[in-house]
Amino acid sequence: MLKKYVRLHALAALFLLYGLRFAYGASYNDGTYVAVSGKDDRGAYGEVSLTIEQNKITDCVFVTYQKDGKIKGEDYGKVNGIVANADYYDKAQLAVNAMKTYANQLVETQKLGDVDVIAGATVAYDQFVEAAEEAFNQAKKGKK
Amino acid sequence: MGAIMNCAAYGSYAPKALKEVQDIAVKFESLFSKMKEESDISCINNAGGAWVNAQEHTGEILRQALLYAQKTDGMYEPAIAPLTDLWDIKRKMKNKEAFSLPDENSIKKAIPKCDWRNIEMRDERCFRALNGARIDLGGIAKGYTLDKIGGIFKQNEISSALLSFGSSSVAVFGTKPDGNFWKVGLKAPDCAVNEYFAVVSLKDKFLSVSGDYEQYFIKNAKRYHHIINSKTGYPSESGLRSVTVISDNAALSEAYSTALFIMGIDEALSFHKRTGGFEAVFVTADKQVLCTQEIKNNFEFKGTPLGYSYKSS
Numbered sequence: 001m002l003k004k005y006v007r008l009h010a011l012a013a014l015f016l017l018y019g020l021r022f023a024y025g026a027s028y029n030d031g032t033y034v035a036v037s038g039k040d041d042r043g044a045y046g047e048v049s050l051t052i053e054q055n056k057i058t059d060c061v062f063v064t065y066q067k068d069g070k071i072k073g074e075d076y077g078k079v080n081g082i083v084a085n086a087d088y089y090d091k092a093q094l095a096v097n098a099m100k101t102y103a104n105q106l107v108e109t110q111k112l113g114d115v116d117v118i119a120g121a122t123v124a125y126d127q128f129v130e131a132a133e134e135a136f137n138q139a140k141k142g143k144k
Numbered sequence: 145m146g147a148i149m150n151c152a153a154y155g156s157y158a159p160k161a162l163k164e165v166q167d168i169a170v171k172f173e174s175l176f177s178k179m180k181e182e183s184d185i186s187c188i189n190n191a192g193g194a195w196v197n198a199q200e201h202t203g204e205i206l207r208q209a210l211l212y213a214q215k216t217d218g219m220y221e222p223a224i225a226p227l228t229d230l231w232d233i234k235r236k237m238k239n240k241e242a243f244s245l246p247d248e249n250s251i252k253k254a255i256p257k258c259d260w261r262n263i264e265m266r267d268e269r270c271f272r273a274l275n276g277a278r279i280d281l282g283g284i285a286k287g288y289t290l291d292k293i294g295g296i297f298k299q300n301e302i303s304s305a306l307l308s309f310g311s312s313s314v315a316v317f318g319t320k321p322d323g324n325f326w327k328v329g330l331k332a333p334d335c336a337v338n339e340y341f342a343v344v345s346l347k348d349k350f351l352s353v354s355g356d357y358e359q360y361f362i363k364n365a366k367r368y369h370h371i372i373n374s375k376t377g378y379p380s381e382s383g384l385r386s387v388t389v390i391s392d393n394a395a396l397s398e399a400y401s402t403a404l405f406i407m408g409i410d411e412a413l414s415f416h417k418r419t420g421g422f423e424a425v426f427v428t429a430d431k432q433v434l435c436t437q438e439i440k441n442n443f444e445f446k447g448t449p450l451g452y453s454y455k456s457s
Contacts, residue, residue, distance in 0.1 A: 114329075115327040115340065116326050117306060117311075117314055117326075118311070118328070118329040118331050118340055119308070119311060119312065119313075119328055119329070119330055119351055119353045119388065
């Protein structure tokens with residue numbers, strides 16, 4: 001699915017189709033699975049690692065990377081190492097903190113949220129869901 | 145349009161249907177984008193007022209756009225490109241450019257161009273743009289595409305599907321495979337990306353959100369967002385932060401969510417009373433949540449921990 005996503009991206013640039021969710025209540029193989037999302041329009045991407053034991057998610061880590069491969073952390077939103085624009089920095093940090101929340105929530109709720117979709121959410125959340133779904137698909141096939 | 149589309153479909157012909165969805169999404173982008181020089185819309189915009197023969201889908205979306213512009217008295221305005229180009233908030237955000245206000249004189253000159261009555265139709269597929277008007281279908285194209293995807297799903301016997309387009313447009317087809325209604329969380333302005341103030345349960349509906357909290361600049365402590373009022377030339381200041389419209393038609397939902405956002409709560413409620421055919425959820429600047437009567441049975445307020453209050457008028 002990820003390959004298809006990337007190919008489409010190259011083809012259409014703007015129209016992307018991903019995340020076919022065919023599974024409800026499927027069974028998963030134990031293991032740790034890693035999947036990477038497609039890139040957003042700034043070239044950033046997310047990586048999810050899921051640990052599954054006896055059909056339960058026991059751990060989830062979500063890391064997002066900027067175009068140059070740098071992890072989005074405390075420096076995300078700074079320009080040349082300094083906070084040049086406080087509004088922009090705050091917004092960027094809000095996003096970084098939200099990403100930690102997604103991963104914790106997934107372990108807590110054992111599924112992708114109480115809702116099927118959030119209307120108005122930003123690209124970072126889409127990337128998380130996409131990468132998480134890919135990791136789930138791997139877990140179903142048992143391919144690490 | 146430049147948006148990410150996320151889709152889940154259930155049914156034996158789902159893979160075939162999704163292939164068709166990809167194809168029309170790519171096709172529509174090439175017809176409707178004002179950013180693409182060879183698109184139908186660019187041809188009309190750049191023809192200097194001459195008649196242009198467009199393709200069938202371009203004709204259909206333009207007729208719908210003009211209809212909704214007429215019904216909302218230009219609060220949804222398809223000829224708004226002269227103003228959106230002037231403000232250009234999306235591109236400046238993307239390129240992290242410094243934000244400067246357009247000068248007042250240019251705004252004044254652009255206002256009369258941004259009028260749907262400047263777009264004339266000779267027959268179903270032949271259009272011209274007069275008096276410097278230029279078309280921007282950004283406020284309807286995602287919806288029109290979702291409507292056509294609905295047709296593809298019907299043909300391919302898809303019993304159940306969820307589609308989100310740029311996360312501001314959501315379509316649900318049928319119920320979930322387990323028979324329950326689809327649950328759509330409505331994002332709370334200025335909160336973390338996964339926090340929602342309400343959940344609506346839907347079956348066979350199209351939902352569209354317009355809000356000022358994703359694309360904006362702050363200048364001198366004032367928020368300049370991307371929803372431009374074509375009558376004033378400036379970002380709308382109606383006292384609303386977000387409007388969600390739910391109906392059986394995605395293009396209508398998308399056009400009306402923008403129109404209602406610009407109208408403000410009083411006019412929007414009276415417009416709903418006069419015209420009907422849709423349901424709406426409003427978030428005001430003072431964190432009040434209101435919704436129209438019919439949606440209330442399928443509406444669950446969750447905003448109390450986020451500081452929102454529900455006003456069941």
